[in-house]
Amino acid sequence: MRTKNRRRLWTALFAALLMALGLGSPVAFGQDAPVAAAQQVLNWTGSDDITKYASAPTTAVAGATTIVFENSAATGNTMGMPHTLTFDTSDPEYNNDVPVNILANPNDSEGGKHSVEVTLTPGRYRYHCSIPGHEGMQGILVVTEGGGEDTAAPETSAKVEGQKNAQGEYVGSASVSVTATDAGSGVDKVEYAVGADGAWQPYTTAVVVDQVGAHKIRYRAS
Ligand SMILES: [Cu+2]
Incomplete structure (x- = not known):
């Protein structure tokens, strides 16, 4: 990471x-x-549904980002079922520079809520759940230029x-x-x-x- x-x-x-x-x-x-602006935070959530994420962002801006994946009773998972938030790093059609791979389970040590710090670049990221049978849980995150590199x-x-x-x-x-x-x-x-x-x-x-x-x-x- x-x-x-x-x-x-x-x-x-x-x-x-x-x-x-x-x-x-x-x-x-x-x-x-x-004064610097607050860092971007993106949230994904998982539920009992194995065909889609309960919620997921569709767009973001490039730059430092906190990615949060929560798969817990609070987000609709009542069965103790694990999900992952996995960024595809093999398909050349998408950005492959952010190797997110979070496994979250409502009963894990974090209560199913995990976060990682990444740096997003402009382009498209494909993400999915890597649990067998959960192939429907996938989507695209579109990242746009965050307004240049001007920090002065x-x-x-x-x-x-x-x-x-x-x-x-x-x-x-x-x-x-x-x-x-x-x-x-x-x-x-x-x-x-x-x-x-x-x-x-x-x-x-x-x-x-x-x-x-x-x-x-x-x-x-x-
Ligand atoms: Cu899943």
Whole structure:
């Protein structure tokens, strides 16, 4: 079983910008570390039926994946019958790079629930139950490209514009513009939030702040 963990492709960059209107402190901002998306989990289940899996995924995206196969009373197996989740690694028509072969029985040491870590690649995988007489338990899993190999967060920056007084404070109003670029897969979206706990909103145009006081504008891009 391969256990190589490829980091998922979606990354985000968070940053915050502090600005002062009328009274307050000078502009400052900081950045948090990129955040990786949760790993993909695929679930198969077995029951008393020897003609098909009780449930099985049909599609997935390429990359690090947890495969879970449960064959227990909870998934409809009341007879203590074993099943396997076996990926075909011999037919050249399908991907053969993930040698999953899980035998699960409601009465085994795991209570019939097993999981393995794999790395899926784009293409089609054929899986089946290898117990004699269970040939009907089979299917195809279609794996698509997971959005490229871009693991670098976008470059983001923010700029405050407006008229300032002698103390460096903005007078009347200030306009905050955010830019984001990404040399890899490109920028998916740019968002901003007003205040330390304001809701994230899509960024489309410069944000105008016209309330007196110190303001924190957060921004991020993925
Ligand atoms: Cu079976």
